[in-house]
Amino acid sequence: MLELNSSNLCIACAAALLGGLWCAKYVFGSRRRLPVPPGPPGHWFFGNQLPKSRAPFKFAELTEEYGPVFSLRQGPRLFVVIGRHQAAMEIMEKEGASLADRPRSIAAAETLSGGMRVVVEGSGDRLRRLRRALHARLQSKVAGTYEPIQVRNAKNVLLDILDDPKNHQMHVKRYAASMIMSITYGKNTPTAYSDPEVVAVNRCLTRFGQVIRPGSYQVDTYPILKYVPGYLSTLRKWHEEELALFEGQLDVVRQQMVEGTAKPCFAKFILEHQKEYSLADKELAYVAGAMFGAGSDTTASAITITMMAAALHREAQTKVQEELDTVIGRDKLPSFDDQEMLPQVTAFMLESMRWRPVSIGGFGHRATKDIIWKDYIIPKGATVIGNHWAIANDPEVFPNPQKFDPQRWFDAEGKIRDDLRFCTYGFGRRICPGQHVANRSIFINTALVLWAFRLSENPAAPIDSFAFSDTANMHAAPFQLVFEPRASEEEIRRLCSDEE
Numbered sequence: 116m117l118e119l120n121s122s123n124l125c126i127a128c129a130a131a132l133l134g135g136l137w138c139a140k141y142v143f144g145s146r147r148r149l150p151v152p153p154g155p156p157g158h159w160f161f162g163n164q165l166p167k168s169r170a171p172f173k174f175a176e177l178t179e180e181y182g183p184v185f186s187l188r189q190g191p192r193l194f195v196v197i198g199r200h201q202a203a204m205e206i207m208e209k210e211g212a213s214l215a216d217r218p219r220s221i222a223a224a225e226t227l228s229g230g231m232r233v234v235v236e237g238s239g240d241r242l243r244r245l246r247r248a249l250h251a252r253l254q255s256k257v258a259g260t261y262e263p264i265q266v267r268n269a270k271n272v273l274l275d276i277l278d279d280p281k282n283h284q285m286h287v288k289r290y291a292a293s294m295i296m297s298i299t300y301g302k303n304t305p306t307a308y309s310d311p312e313v314v315a316v317n318r319c320l321t322r323f324g325q326v327i328r329p330g331s332y333q334v335d336t337y338p339i340l341k342y343v344p345g346y347l348s349t350l351r352k353w354h355e356e357e358l359a360l361f362e363g364q365l366d367v368v369r370q371q372m373v374e375g376t377a378k379p380c381f382a383k384f385i386l387e388h389q390k391e392y393s394l395a396d397k398e399l400a401y402v403a404g405a406m407f408g409a410g411s412d413t414t415a416s417a418i419t420i421t422m423m424a425a426a427l428h429r430e431a432q433t434k435v436q437e438e439l440d441t442v443i444g445r446d447k448l449p450s451f452d453d454q455e456m457l458p459q460v461t462a463f464m465l466e467s468m469r470w471r472p473v474s475i476g477g478f479g480h481r482a483t484k485d486i487i488w489k490d491y492i493i494p495k496g497a498t499v500i501g502n503h504w505a506i507a508n509d510p511e512v513f514p515n516p517q518k519f520d521p522q523r524w525f526d527a528e529g530k531i532r533d534d535l536r537f538c539t540y541g542f543g544r545r546i547c548p549g550q551h552v553a554n555r556s557i558f559i560n561t562a563l564v565l566w567a568f569r570l571s572e573n574p575a576a577p578i579d580s581f582a583f584s585d586t587a588n589m590h591a592a593p594f595q596l597v598f599e600p601r602a603s604e605e606e607i608r609r610l611c612s613d614e615e
């Protein structure tokens with residue numbers, strides 16, 4: 116990040132003055148009749164210091180202190196954080212139409228992503244077109260057509276674990292990268308996580324992750340800084356690099372279409388329907404790139420969390436395995452067709468996603484009009500965040516929330532409850548369009564891994580179930596697992612090499 120020096124002090128002063136005016140607007144001007152939700156006191160001008168690390172946990176503490184909805188101010192920006200399930204439903208879902216926007220992000224959205232990355236795109240016509248294109252290929256019915264790709268890759272996870280159990284986290288990352296590359300670009304060879312293409316995409320993602328972190332670029336609080344010469348030049352260079360990468364990936368499919376060798380995939384679909392969705396070439400490249408960006412590491416993280424949960428909660432694991440043994444037996448592998456009959460597997464994955472939510476802090480939405488909630492106002496322009504971690508630990512909805520208890524997802528008749536939902540995939544109009552693909556990935560990997568192996572901790576290397584990266588989508592730090600095959604190795608290998 117650029118240090119402020121004397122030559123741009125004037126601009127900084129102007130920024131401060133402008134910030135002050137905005138501040139005054141929040142503090143005195145627009146208080147209207149209702150107050151904003153309560154929150155910790157802050158500096159009259161700078162407001163509150165946003166946590167520099169582990170924000171979802173610190174926000175959860177503030178929820179305990181200030182209630183289900185609290186607010187923080189940083190310079191001119193107001194943040195409203197929701198930490199309870201009911202409030203999240205009342206605000207994020209019921210007021211979804213007023214919260215479809217994203218907070219303005221000059222650094223990550225406008226500069227690094229050139230205004231084309233769907234996850235940080237503001238509401239409006241372009242977002243609608245992008246989401247329509249994604250929905251066309253990710254909605255539940257279409258997601259079902261990817262099941263053979265998911266089964267093939269999930270079987271490879273079992274084989275990889277047999278060959279090299281130590282690298283279980285890498286195998287799952289390979290699963291997710293390979294599956295997304297197939298769906299997006301029609302690549303049907305297993306993609307190694309060390310593929311140069313995957314490495315290059317991941318480099319872009321790491322950069323994006325760094326830039327999007329609140330507070331990493333002051334320009335998002337004081338927009339005038341964008342006129343400071345050189346301030347955003349690195350981000351512009353990175354944008355050119357990622358655009359070239361995404362365009363290159365799309366060009367391969369374009370060429371295959373000319374040669375008649377293109378496989379059915381998202382890239383082919385959007386190229387064929389470019390006019391219908393009115394997407395420019397660069398937008399096409401980015402929306403295909405978004406599939407990998409949003410869907411690869413998130414999926415891998417969620418699968419790894421189910422494996423960690425199994426090793427740490429052996430009773431819960433046994434319940435799933437008893438169900439697998441009764442319903443599936445030992446002569447075949449579980450498949451998607453069996454899901455209805457495997458509610459324990461479903462409950463186990465639902466509880467894993469609640470226990471350690473991948474998108475732990477939730478993503479910011481921007482209010483496009485004043486929202487009244489109880490006796491408070493969430494003013495137009497505020498950034499509203501549903502804190503997944505705090506909501507996951509709401510004791511009213513998830514009693515004894517620290518306990519890993521898949522049985523909480525069952526109703527009295529032993530069916531998966533349809534009145535209970537956790538916000539794994541976010542909220543309202545910005546809900547994750549990849550959720551149907553993701554759920555299928557988590558289901559098939561959980562079912563196959565628990566069918567094939569008994570998972571446990573290595574007593575010499577206990578698992579720290581809180582050792583995760585401090586990033587928007589969190590990843591478990593490396594940890595050891597012991598995989599004890601539940602069938603003979605030959606049998607697992609034979610069943611994994613059977614064609615579907």
Ligand code: HEM
Nearest residue numbers: 234409410413414417473474478540541542545547549553
């Ligand atoms: C377990 C895996 C996944 C998790 C936990 C996850 C979670 C999320 C969350 C929390 C959001 C933001 C929602 C909000 O703003 O409230 C999101 C957005 C998004 N996800 Fe996922 N996701 C997963 C897998 C996927 C997959 C597999 C794909 C694509 C194939 C995908 C594509 C997207 C896209 C494109 C967005 C941006 C949507 C927008 O901003 O309008 N995700 N995801």
